[in-house]
Amino acid sequence: MADNKTERLINLTLALLATKRYLTKSEILENVAGYKGTQEAKERMFERDKDDLRSLGIEIEVGDLDVFFEDEPGYRIPQKSYELVVPELTGRELALISIASNFWNDSILAPSAQSGIRKLQSLGIPAVVDFDFRMKYRFENPSQNLEVLSTAINQRSKVTFSYDSTTLKVRHLEPYRVLFWNGFWYLIGRDLDRKEIRIFKLSRFVSAIQISKKKDEFEIPDNFQATDYLPKSDVAILHRAKINIRKDSALILRNRGVFLEQDGEYETFELTYENELSFLRELIWYESNIMIVEPVSLKDALITLMGGVTK
Amino acid sequence: MTESALERTARALDLVPYLLEHQGISIAELASVFGVTEKQINQDLVLIHMCGLPGYTPLELIDMYYEDGYVTVSDPQSFNRPRKMGRSEMTSILVSLDLLKTMRSDDIRHEIESLQKKLLSSLQFENPFVVVQEHEASPYLHELEMAIAKSSALRIVYLSGNKDERTDRTIFPLEIYRANQATYLSAWCNTSNGDRTFRLDRIIECEVIQKAEISQSKDRGNIFTELQGALLLVDKSSRNFIDDNRSIIDNIEDIVGSEQLLVKLNPVDEDWLVRSILGFGGGISVKEPIELISKVHSRAKAIRKVYE
Structure with a gap:
């Protein structure tokens, strides 16, 4: 059964590719192997086959035949549109x-x-x-939604999905771009409820994504830059810190820092960091073997963070 | 799993031009390239063999030989060139090139960029994916890859985060991979006599050594204390902890009516867990075991004490 259909689709593709002129429907039904049954059944089969081939991305050109077959359209697959051109x-x-x-x-x-x-x-x-x-x-965080989003962005269709967040659960979006960053996939688009461009982590989608049936519902602004919408704290601005490190400890920090001076039992290093929280998490690793000297804001943030733990 | 006639048609259309450029290929290899069974490939070939142009005399059929498990096409009819690529094919290729770009040194990056431009120019295609990854390539990447290819040994100096020490090790690299924020090397570590994972940015020296120089390994045993079945309460605002550590999560339960998740962990290094919990400043609290609660608290107090 499936064999017959596959064979017929291949034969149809071959015939339409090989022909220089348009083939009429009756020529096709008569000559291409695989069309069986009543005229009506054959025609239905042909209509379905055309749709199937088109769904594979094959372009079937419909054209008028010469004067003798005025009322019958003809079909062919132009080699140029079929072939991979790179x-x-x-x-x-x-x-x-x-x-x-x-x-x-x-x-x-x-x-x-x-x-x-x-x-x-x-x-x-x-x-x-x-x-x-x-x-x-x-x-490590595979996503099932990439195909769907790619299609939605491509045809400019809106999407709806449930998002695991503490506030708004169901989101309506004009999807602009899918971003891969630091091991995670994100969707950036215009949030239609909040009326601004926002970023969503795909691993937090808790429903399937629904694509609107309509196409060309929106335009992506010319000046849109996906990278502008990365969470703010992570935009690469380098901060400088002075950290006191006890002798022979925090080797990884020492390795990437610059030695400044001896300070009693400590040695002072200058280190750069982008994100405050990630840096604090790194510093926590060394417990009391390190002491933040500057900036004060970093020191205060550490004390607050630790205060949160014991609260 | 039954395959639709359409999927099968798509494969058949791609098989013929592929065969044309890989004359005499074995059925086994063909099956592996197309990701199907040999039986399936055989059925496909039988089917294709019966297809052709109207008339369907031998002259008009797709002509191929398959003998003793090898296939040769002599007349592909109109299928002499591959079909154009679909959007998802283009997308996956472009995104994988993007990923490759973020993992290699500058020369290759430039090469990949010009290749991507080339592909995009001819395919009139809008790429919906953007890959952002600031990543500093390890200066030893080449040595490590060579060692994997040749199964040879390396001597490395490694800064261990867990124990805060500098160690000199003899290793046999097995695999390099990038996951989330860092690049890792898994290797057989001769020094600790076991499989170990190293972060590339913490390897500070690396040199090739001859196998003969490898000394008898001294077993240093397991270096960490394993904690079984820890139970955590994670605020939803702190759920990055879950995203970043998928592999250690055993189970997640939504606590109805609260903004917290009850998370059960696989066995983990206790020290690592304590430090990770501290890093969320109260966003994660320990439910079980009780001893862990006091460990987390005393560690937090010790850190604050530095500033008192």
Whole structure:
């Protein structure tokens, strides 16, 4: 059953690809192998097949035939629209793509990456083994929603989803971009209730994403830059701190700091940091082997943080 | 799992041009490339063999030979070029190139950037994904990769975070991976006689050594105290703790009517857990075991005392 259909779809694709002129429906139903049954059944079959091929991304061109067949439209698949057209890739470039595509392992994007690479490997580019990269990416927070969001962004359809947060649960969004950052996936878009651009962590979506049926519902502003919407505290501004470190301890801190001076039982180092909280968490590691000298705000933040624990 | 006729058609359409460029490929390899069973590939080939152009005489059929498990195509009919890529195929390739870019040194980065431009220019495609990753490549990445490729040994100097000490180790690198915020190396550590994971940014020296130089390992045993079945109350505002540490979470329960989650942990290093809890400044509290509560509190007090 499935065999018959697959065979018919392949035959139809071949016939429509091979023809230079348009083929009429009756020519197709008569000549392409696999169309059986009453005229009506065959026609229904053909309509479905066309839809199926289009859903595979195959473009079927509909055109008027010459004067003799005025009232019957013709069909063909232009070779140009069917074929993969890429600029000349070198073997080295193809090797880079293959290596990169292997990152996905068991992620949701793996099958697409693999079928994409198979197509590129069918272009007759000589294979090279230039690289011996061994580094892998481990996705610890896989997401099921990437395909859906990619489609929504592409056709500019609004999305709705439930988000695990303490306030607003159901979010309506014009999705702009999906961002991968520090091991996590985020969605950035215009929140229609809050009326501003916001960022959402995909691992906190607690429902499936619903895409609006409509397309072209919004436009992404020209000046939109996804990276502008990363949580504020993490924008890379380097702060400087002076930290006193006890002899022979906090080796990792010493390694990335600059030694300033001896201060009694301590040695003073200058260290830079981007995010206050992450830096404090690093400092906590060394307990009383370190002491924050400057800035006072960092010291106060540590004392408050520890106060929170014992409260 | 039954496959739809459409999925099968898509594969068949891609098989022919692939075969054309990989003449004489084995069924086994074909199956692995296309991620299906050999049986499935065989069925696909039988099917494709029966397809062709109207007329369907031998001259008009797709012509291929498969003998002793190897396949050769002599006439692909109109399927001589691969199909164009779909959006999700393009997306995954571009994003994986982005990821690769964040993990390599500058030369390769430039190469990847120009490759991405090249791909985008011909495909008229809007990439909905943005990859942001500020990452400093380890100066020893090349040595580590070579050691994996050749199964050779390295001597490293490593700064251990857990024990706050500098150790000199002989290791056999096994795998390098990036996960969340850092890049890790898993290796057989000859010095501690066990599998160990190292953060690349804490390896401060690295050199290749000959196997002959490897001294007898001295077993240093397990270096941490394992804590079983800890139970934590995590404020929803502190749930980054959960996101960042998926692998140690055994179970999460929503406490109805509160903004807290009851989180059960797999066995973890106790010291690590105490320090992590401190870092959330009250956002995480210990429910069980009771001894852990006092450990967390006394540690917090000790840190405050420095400033009194």
